[in-house]
Amino acid sequence: MKDLSTTERGRDRPRTQDAIVAAAKRLLADHGFEKWGVNAIARSAGCDKQLVYRYFGGLDGLAEAIGRDVAADLESALSAKAVPTPDSYAALVASLLDAFIDVLRDSLLMQRIIAWELSAANPLTLGFAKARGDALARWIGRIKGDLSPPPGIDAPAFNAILIAAIQHLTLSATASAGFAGISLQSEAEWQRVRAAIRHLVSTVFKSA
Amino acid sequence: MKDLSTTERGRDRPRTQDAIVAAAKRLLADHGFEKWGVNAIARSAGCDKQLVYRYFGGLDGLAEAIGRDVAADLESALSAKAVPTPDSYAALVASLLDAFIDVLRDSLLMQRIIAWELSAANPLTLGFAKARGDALARWIGRIKGDLSPPPGIDAPAFNAILIAAIQHLTLSATASAGFAGISLQSEAEWQRVRAAIRHLVSTVFKSA
DNA sequence: GTCAAATATCACCGTATGGTGACATCCGCA
DNA sequence: TGCGGATGTCACCATACGGTGATATTTGAC
Numbered sequence: 001m002k003d004l005s006t007t008e009r010g011r012d013r014p015r016t017q018d019a020i021v022a023a024a025k026r027l028l029a030d031h032g033f034e035k036w037g038v039n040a041i042a043r044s045a046g047c048d049k050q051l052v053y054r055y056f057g058g059l060d061g062l063a064e065a066i067g068r069d070v071a072a073d074l075e076s077a078l079s080a081k082a083v084p085t086p087d088s089y090a091a092l093v094a095s096l097l098d099a100f101i102d103v104l105r106d107s108l109l110m111q112r113i114i115a116w117e118l119s120a121a122n123p124l125t126l127g128f129a130k131a132r133g134d135a136l137a138r139w140i141g142r143i144k145g146d147l148s149p150p151p152g153i154d155a156p157a158f159n160a161i162l163i164a165a166i167q168h169l170t171l172s173a174t175a176s177a178g179f180a181g182i183s184l185q186s187e188a189e190w191q192r193v194r195a196a197i198r199h200l201v202s203t204v205f206k207s208a
Numbered sequence: 209m210k211d212l213s214t215t216e217r218g219r220d221r222p223r224t225q226d227a228i229v230a231a232a233k234r235l236l237a238d239h240g241f242e243k244w245g246v247n248a249i250a251r252s253a254g255c256d257k258q259l260v261y262r263y264f265g266g267l268d269g270l271a272e273a274i275g276r277d278v279a280a281d282l283e284s285a286l287s288a289k290a291v292p293t294p295d296s297y298a299a300l301v302a303s304l305l306d307a308f309i310d311v312l313r314d315s316l317l318m319q320r321i322i323a324w325e326l327s328a329a330n331p332l333t334l335g336f337a338k339a340r341g342d343a344l345a346r347w348i349g350r351i352k353g354d355l356s357p358p359p360g361i362d363a364p365a366f367n368a369i370l371i372a373a374i375q376h377l378t379l380s381a382t383a384s385a386g387f388a389g390i391s392l393q394s395e396a397e398w399q400r401v402r403a404a405i406r407h408l409v410s411t412v413f414k415s416a
Numbered sequence: 417g418t419c420a421a422a423t424a425t426c427a428c429c430g431t432a433t434g435g436t437g438a439c440a441t442c443c444g445c446a
Numbered sequence: 447t448g449c450g451g452a453t454g455t456c457a458c459c460a461t462a463c464g465g466t467g468a469t470a471t472t473t474g475a476c
Contacts (some may be wrong), residue, residue, distance in 0.1 A: 011472060032327055034242060039463065048425050053465075118379045119240055119323040129384055137389075157404040160388040161373045164380065166422050168372035171326045176337055180368040181345075196365040203411050219442060219453050247429060256455055261435075 005046030017055050020044045021069070024062055029109040033116040043188045063124045070110055071131035077103045078139045089155075090205035094198050096140065097162055101194065104170050111171055150205055158204060162197060169193060213254030225263050227253045229277070232270055235351045237317040241324040271332045278318055279339035285311045288348045297363075298413035303408050304348065305370055309402065312378045319379055358413055366412060370405060377401060 006016055023045035028036055042049035056062040079088060081099040086092040104110060110132075117125040149155035173184035183189055214224055231253035236244055246267060250257035264270040289307040294300040312318060318340075325333040357363035381392035391397055 006424060013423070016423085034328065037463065042462085049464085050426090050466080051424070054423085058465090067317050115323070115327040118376075119327055120242065121383045124274065124352050126384060133388065154400060156388075156390055156402050158408070160377070160390050161370075161404055161408070163388055164376035165369045165373035168326075168376035169368070172372065175326050176327045176334060180341065180371055182364055182366075182368050190363050192362060193369065196362050196369055200366070200369070200408065200412055204408055215452060221453070224453085245433065246435080257434085258436080258456090259454070262453085266435090 006048075006051075012137055013055070016045075016051060019047065020052060020055065020062070021065055025066055025069070025109055028066070028112050032112050033100055033119075060124060064127060065126045067113075067124075067131045070107075070113060070128075071135040072189040073107070074103060074132060075139055077106070078136075079142075085143065085145055086127050086147065088204050088205075089149050092144065092147050093155075093159065093162075093205065094201045096143075097201070098165060098194060101165065101166055101170070101190070104166065105173075105190070108174070111174055114167055115171055115175075153205065155205075162201070166197075175205065214256075214259075221263070224253075224259060226256055227255065228263065228270070229273055231279070233274055234319055236274070240320050241327075268332060270303050272335060275321075275332075275336045275339045278315075278321060278336075279343040281315070282311060282318065282340060283343040283347055284342075285314070287350075291351050292352065293353055296353065296413075297357050298410050300352065300355050301363075301367060301370075301413065302409045304351075305374060305405055305409070306402060308371065309374055309378070309398070312374065313381075313398070316382070319382055322375055323379055323383075330331060361413065363413075370409070374405075 004020075009015065020041065024041045027040055027044055036059075038049045038052050040060070042052055052058065052062060056065060072186075078099055081102060083092075083095040083099060086095060113125075113128050113132075117129050169179055169184060172179040178184045182192070184193070216225075217223065220270075228249060232244075232249045235248055235252055244267075246257045246260050249270070250260055260266065260270060264273060286307055289310060291300075291303045291307060294303060321336050321340075324339050377387055377392060380387040386392045390400070392401070
């Protein structure tokens with residue numbers, strides 16, 4: 001659970017930086033943002049905390065680096081779930097949401113960051129939110145093609161509602177194993193949610 | 209921002225207890241659960257922290273008392289939004305969600321507690337979640353009458369999705385002023401969300 | 417080989433935290 | 447009046463935190 005200490009691997013700034021970032025991510029994913037601090041990170045990275053200040057300018061800079069990483073990971077993970085060019089706006093949204101469920105459920109780190117964003121509003125968390133939002137927007141733009149939502153429907157509002165729901169259910173599943181009486185432990189139980197979302201998307205975007 | 213200190217109001221255990229609970233609620237609502245601790249609470253209540261241990265058995269007991277309070281507040285606030293006996297399941301759900309938006313947006317304390325539940329899973333937060341869930345269930349049972357969801361529809365899943373969305377949007381509005389590109393500052397912007405939810409509920413529960 | 421810069425470590429500061437035992441003060445009851 | 451329990455205060459502990467200045471060690475250029 002701990003990288004080689006700097007003494008046992010020689011002096012190598014890039015490697016040390018990587019070790020620090022890796023340790024910081026691991027700690028954030030494992031224990032959340034409450035216990036997240038220079039002391040714990042340096043301890044876990046096997047180096048002196050001074051280096052966190054020298055190489056990243058403190059926690060803020062480190063968090064910024066992590067934010068960039070996570071946004072990039074998100075984008076590539078989404079791209080890997082190659083959504084074939086959809087043939088309707090409803091299909092686009094449906095596959096988008098499905099892929100997002102996969103990626104988010106898979107990334108404890110991203111879940112922690114979202115929880116952090118919901119708990120505190122500081123420059124750090126705002127930066128996280130922006131980086132993720134941008135990555136998501138880029139991906140959507142890429143697969144969107146020339147599809148556009150049916151008229152008479154407030155697509156941005158609907159999409160926001162569904163993405164919000166997915167984030168909340170995912171976080172709640174991790175923290176409390178479920179939400180509002182429905183358990184969210186197994187893949188089967190998540191299939192129920194996926195089915196409901198698909199149904200929702202298709203009925204709403206076809207009612208125009 | 210601070211109650212009368214115990215010295216200036218004489219010895220009065222019930223009043224002191226109330227002052228502690230009030231201070232604890234205020235601090236939680238104002239600064240979130242990260243800065244929440246015996247020291248800050250006692251300081252803000254104007255009494256010695258020892259009393260927190262004596263009267264509540266520490267932070268856990270205090271949190272439990274707050275959880276009960278908040279659940280009761282939730283229930284009575286929801287009841288105050290007198291939802292006239294609805295005439296269809298769709299109408300029931302629609303008015304339920306609308307009332308829930310009002311109440312949650314109104315209670316910074318409840319928002320903090322939800323954020324806490326999403327960030328950490330300890331006996332405390334699980335207790336919170338249970339108390340709120342029970343209060344909600346009681347209220348629903350009271351106004352439900354003999355209505356039941358249309359067949360062929362996974363109502364629990366749909367309801368969970370929509371409640372999750374509302375909680376997430378509310379928390380996100382408080383923390384980051386918006387979500388997924390849509391701003392959630394003014395009542396007008398919330399009307400957009402409300403309209404989308406109403407639309408969603410009516411099309412889904414009538415498509416059976 | 418020398419010397420300076422880059423890298424890494426160490427020791428320390430002030431502050432805050434959760435928690436506890438000993439003490440002071442007040443009130444009601446005998 | 448005195449006594450005992452309830453109420454409230456205080457001083458202190460160990461621990462952890464973020465942050466910084468001084469120092470040691472290695473590397474690479476000359």
